[in-house]
Amino acid sequence: MKLRRLKAIAVKEVLQIWRDPRSLMIALLLPFTQMFLFGYGVNLDLKHLPVCTFDREGSQLSQDLFKHFQASQYFAIARNVTSYADVVAAIDHGTCSFAIVVPPDFSERLNDTGAASVQAIVDATDDNTANIAYGYAAAVVGDYSSTVQIRWQDRQGRALQQIQPLVVQSRVWFNEDLESRNFIIPGLVAMIMALVGAQLTSLTISREWERGTMELLVSTPVQPNEVMFGKLAPYLILGWVDAAFCLALAALWFGVPFRGTLFALFVTTSLFLVVVLSIGYLLSVVIRSQVGASQIALLVTMLPTTLLSGYIFPIDQMPKALQTITYLIYSRYYVSIVKDLFLKGSSLAELSTPILFLVVYATAVMVLAARAFRKRLD
Amino acid sequence: MNGRIAAEPQVVAEGLVKRFGDFVAVDHVSFQIGRGEIMGFLGPNGAGKSTIIRILCGLLLPSSGRALVAGIDVAQDPEGVREHIGYMSQKFSLYRDLTVEENLRFFGGIYRVPHDKLAERMRFAIDMAGLRGHEKNLVATLAGGWQQRLALGCAVLHRPPILFLDEPTSGVEPTSRRRFWHLIHTLADGGVSVLVSTHYMDEAEYCHRAALINRGRLIASGSPDELKRTALGGELLLLECANLGPTLAALQQAPGVLDCSVFGNALHVLVRVAERALRELPAYLERKNLPPSRLERIHASLEDVFVRLIAADSAKRGEAA
Numbered sequence: 051m052k053l054r055r056l057k058a059i060a061v062k063e064v065l066q067i068w069r070d071p072r073s074l075m076i077a078l079l080l081p082f083t084q085m086f087l088f089g090y091g092v093n094l095d096l097k098h099l100p101v102c103t104f105d106r107e108g109s110q111l112s113q114d115l116f117k118h119f120q121a122s123q124y125f126a127i128a129r130n131v132t133s134y135a136d137v138v139a140a141i142d143h144g145t146c147s148f149a150i151v152v153p154p155d156f157s158e159r160l161n162d163t164g165a166a167s168v169q170a171i172v173d174a175t176d177d178n179t180a181n182i183a184y185g186y187a188a189a190v191v192g193d194y195s196s197t198v199q200i201r202w203q204d205r206q207g208r209a210l211q212q213i214q215p216l217v218v219q220s221r222v223w224f225n226e227d228l229e230s231r232n233f234i235i236p237g238l239v240a241m242i243m244a245l246v247g248a249q250l251t252s253l254t255i256s257r258e259w260e261r262g263t264m265e266l267l268v269s270t271p272v273q274p275n276e277v278m279f280g281k282l283a284p285y286l287i288l289g290w291v292d293a294a295f296c297l298a299l300a301a302l303w304f305g306v307p308f309r310g311t312l313f314a315l316f317v318t319t320s321l322f323l324v325v326v327l328s329i330g331y332l333l334s335v336v337i338r339s340q341v342g343a344s345q346i347a348l349l350v351t352m353l354p355t356t357l358l359s360g361y362i363f364p365i366d367q368m369p370k371a372l373q374t375i376t377y378l379i380y381s382r383y384y385v386s387i388v389k390d391l392f393l394k395g396s397s398l399a400e401l402s403t404p405i406l407f408l409v410v411y412a413t414a415v416m417v418l419a420a421r422a423f424r425k426r427l428d
Numbered sequence: 429m430n431g432r433i434a435a436e437p438q439v440v441a442e443g444l445v446k447r448f449g450d451f452v453a454v455d456h457v458s459f460q461i462g463r464g465e466i467m468g469f470l471g472p473n474g475a476g477k478s479t480i481i482r483i484l485c486g487l488l489l490p491s492s493g494r495a496l497v498a499g500i501d502v503a504q505d506p507e508g509v510r511e512h513i514g515y516m517s518q519k520f521s522l523y524r525d526l527t528v529e530e531n532l533r534f535f536g537g538i539y540r541v542p543h544d545k546l547a548e549r550m551r552f553a554i555d556m557a558g559l560r561g562h563e564k565n566l567v568a569t570l571a572g573g574w575q576q577r578l579a580l581g582c583a584v585l586h587r588p589p590i591l592f593l594d595e596p597t598s599g600v601e602p603t604s605r606r607r608f609w610h611l612i613h614t615l616a617d618g619g620v621s622v623l624v625s626t627h628y629m630d631e632a633e634y635c636h637r638a639a640l641i642n643r644g645r646l647i648a649s650g651s652p653d654e655l656k657r658t659a660l661g662g663e664l665l666l667l668e669c670a671n672l673g674p675t676l677a678a679l680q681q682a683p684g685v686l687d688c689s690v691f692g693n694a695l696h697v698l699v700r701v702a703e704r705a706l707r708e709l710p711a712y713l714e715r716k717n718l719p720p721s722r723l724e725r726i727h728a729s730l731e732d733v734f735v736r737l738i739a740a741d742s743a744k745r746g747e748a749a
Contacts, residue, residue: 058537062523062530069525266521269485270538271510425506427487428448 051275059272059280063254067284077250081242081292085299088238092362095230096182100128102146104137111160111198112152115168118194119150124186137171147173148183164202224393235306236388237361239296243319244326244351244381247289251330252340252347254281255423259338265427274423278416282327289323300392309395317398318391321408322384326351328412329380332419355381383407436463437496438590438621439484444493446479446644453479455644456493461623463589466616468635469625470734476644477625478518481594484623485515498590514583518594522579524568528559531567531582539586553581556611573604580611584620591615593624597631609634629731640734647741652730659733662686663702665709667695668722675718682712687736694722696732 067074101119105112119125125148129140140146151169159166170187174180255277258264267277297315301308330347337343355361358372359381365373376382383404390396398405439461446454454476461467469477482488484495486506495502498512522531532553536546554560557577559570567575576596583591593612597605609631616622616636624635632638632652639649640659648659669675672690679688679697684705687698699705702725713720 052540054540055538058534061537062526062534065530066523066525261524262517262519262521263523264521265487265517265519266515267538269487269510269513269515269517270535271507272538425486426489427482428489 051273051279055272055276056280056283059277060283063281063284067288073253077246077288077292078295081246081296082299084242084245085238085296088241089231089235089299089304092234092238096124096179096186098126099124099148099179099183099186100146101125102129102131102137102140102149103127104131104134104149104151106154107152107156109157111157115152115191115194116150118190119187122186122190124183125190141171141173144173147176147179148187150187160198160202164199231304232306232393233389234362235300235304236392237359237385239293239300240322240359240381240385240388241352241355241361242296243289243293243323244355245348246292247285247323247326248330248333248347248351249344250285250288251282251327252334252343254285254331255334256338256340256343260340268425268427274420274425277423278331278420282324282331285327286320286323289327290320293319293323306392308392310391311397314396314398314401315388315391318384318387318401318405318408321405321412322380322387324412325380325384325408325415328415328419332415332422335419335422351381354379355385358382359385361385377407380408380411383411437461438463438465438498439467439623440494440496441480441484442494442496444480444483444495445491446476446483446488447491452644454483454490457641457644457646458493459639459646459649461590461621463621464616464619466612466622466624466634466636468632468638469623469641470629470632470638471625471627471641472738473627475641477641478594479644480641481515481592481623481625485513485592486510511586512588512590514586514588514591516576516579516583516591516593516596518598520575520579522567522575522582525566527564527566528554528570528578529563531578532585535582535585541586549585549587553578553585556584556614557581558607571604573600573608576600576604576608577611580608584615589620591620591622591624593622595625595627597626597628605631629734630729632730632734638730640737642738642741643745645741648733648737655733656728656730659737660698660728662698662700663705664726664728664732665697665699665702665705666691666722666724666726667697667709667720668693669695669713669718669720671718674716675713675720678713678716678718679709682709684708696726698736 103116103119105116116127120127128146129136131137131140134151137149137151141149149171151171153166153168156166156168168191170184172180172184255264258267297319300306329350330343333343333347333350337346357363358365358376358379360376361381365376365382368376387401387404390401437460441460442458444454444457445452457476457480459467469480471477479488483490484497484502486502486509489503497509500508500512502509523534526534529550532550533546536550541549554563557574557580559574559578559581562570562574567578570578580593580596583593597608600608605628612622612624612634626632632655635652637649637651638655640647640655648655650659667675667679672693672695676688676690676695679685679695684700685697686700689696697705697709706723706725710720710723
């Protein structure tokens with residue numbers, strides 16, 4: 051490998067990137083818009099779920115219960131209706147996804163026996179939301195019933211005693227506010243970089259085949275390694291800019307706590323960039339058409355990174371077979387690295403396993419790409 | 429000129445064959461090119477000229493046969509060959525979004541032209557291509573002829589002893605074409621062996637030797653003079669007369685006439701010996717009441733030669749197939 055030729059390729063590539071402001075803008079604007087779209091669009095937290103109430107009693111106690119719901123940040127009372135038909139309509143039309151019905155004998159039974167039930171109707175079209183809503187509703191009702199219980203015992207002249215033999219005192223670590231955003235945004239950075247990185251390089255070789263410049267280039271003494279490293283270098287710099295941009299947005303704009311070191315972030319991010327840029331490059335070498343290579347690049351980055359990297363869907367919840375497949379997904383390693391760096395502040399030593407996997411991956415893809423680069427037309 | 433070949437053949441092709449599936453693109457082609465010699469490949473589009481050049485550049489593997497470039501077997505050691513050649517592909521293949529200077533510097537880097545020589549070589553290439561004052565222009569903004577001269581400049585930046593130029597004058601206006609051929613001659617005079625293909629038949633006159641290629645086969649080769657003298661297998665007469673049709677029919681039966689065809693509003697008659705035909709044909713035609721108004725010997729242009737050879741070859745192989 052001759053440095054002189056590598057440099058000639060790299061300089062030429064930089065000039066071509068610079069002369070093509072449209073692609074340059076895409077390379078810089080795409081990550082920006084995606085950070086905002088996904089950063090705000092993907093949110094697993096349930097807040098201010100619209101609730102429909104049907105108060106068949108209309109007593110002080112029933113209104114108290116609703117106040118508890120209203121006070122919770124998870125629910126917002128959107129409708130007060132007066133018939134079951136209206137409850138059904140509200141849920142059917144999607145104006146409310148949760149309904150509470152208080153029976154006519156609510157206060158009576160509560161006062162007599164200290165126990166009453168309310169009906170909750172959940173729209174379980176989205177089972178995840180339904181589950182969470184149900185859990186939150188149970189908590190609100192539980193909280194309410196303990197106040198009622200205290201009042202009831204008080205009225206019965208009994209000594210105030212709450213029987214709670216075991217109490218869990220939970221402390222949440224790493225994502226103290228339990229904000230799903232803190233969990234999603236670091237993974238989002240990985241997804242955007244995989245997408246943009248592979249897109250950028252998927253065009254480099256195929257463009258030269260399409261424009262006819264490759265026929266001349268392969269007739270020269272240039273070596274496959276020189277072409278590869280010469281072409282990847284400028285895109286690595288562009289990738290650094292993109293990554294710095296996304297990571298800064300994550301920490302400063304979305305306020306995801308960053309607890310690791312910048313050095314560890316730089317090392318691991320560079321490694322990940324090398325993997326995705328090489329994947330795009332490999333596709334460009336093999337496919338020789340710009341449209342084809344960029345389509346396949348989209349397919350092999352976006353899909354596995356979204357579904358199998360643990361970016362949103364936790365890997366340990368997947369069926370065993372699928373979990374095995376995720377070891378082949380390069381972004382799984384970086385997603386776990388970047389989440390650990392942000393939230394746990396892990397050191398490079400603690401991240402050595404995923405780092406090793408990324409090194410192996412990068413090497414394998416580059417060896418393949420260098421071999422696939424043929425200096426022949428047939 | 430044949431002496432050059434015998435002394436130092438720079439390019440040797442022996443029985444080259446290239447098949448793409450059932451299609452035979454190159455069919456047992458053999459030739460040699462000597463040092464400082466300009467060899468022209470002529471023939472219609474799709475005749476196989478580009479395929480032969482690509483084999484010689486190591487871009488395609490021959491199905492059989494052997495090619496030696498600068499004494500190196502191309503199929504065995506394509507990389508060894510690439511240091512010694514300059515190539516201009518049929519499709520323009522410089523970077524249009526780079527300037528004249530940036531393209532030259534790029535190829536200077538790729539061929540590792542020594543740093544202390546690069547500036548001088550670039551100046552030479554720019555002067556040769558007549559691009560002084562346009563160094564900072566994007567290649568895309570240059571006219572076709574200028575682009576081709578720059579491509580030649582890039583191909584010779586590393587001073588290769590062998591040049592393969594695939595239709596370098598295609599789509600270029602006549603003045604620029606002449607200028608381009610002048611450049612090729614300058615390079616050949618400096619000892620560079622040049623293989624250049626073209627589909628402009630008249631450009632064969634610029635070559636030391638020309639090879640005519642039709643449907644993958646080399647059907648004739650030699651210096652332009654040799655080709656004109658011998659390739660037709662006879663001598664050519666021009667005949668003007670009142671009744672073209674009947675005269676044509678009569679001549680085809682006449683003794684000593686090999687072939688006869690309409691050429692404009694006259695006839696071209698190919699005969700075994702011109703002097704004898706000039707004596708005997710007028711009497712023969714008068715006997716048939718078809719007296720010629722004019723009959724004289726003409727010298728065939730290379731285009732005549734090629735058109736006849738290609739027609740004859742295609743007809744022969746059409747029958748065979």
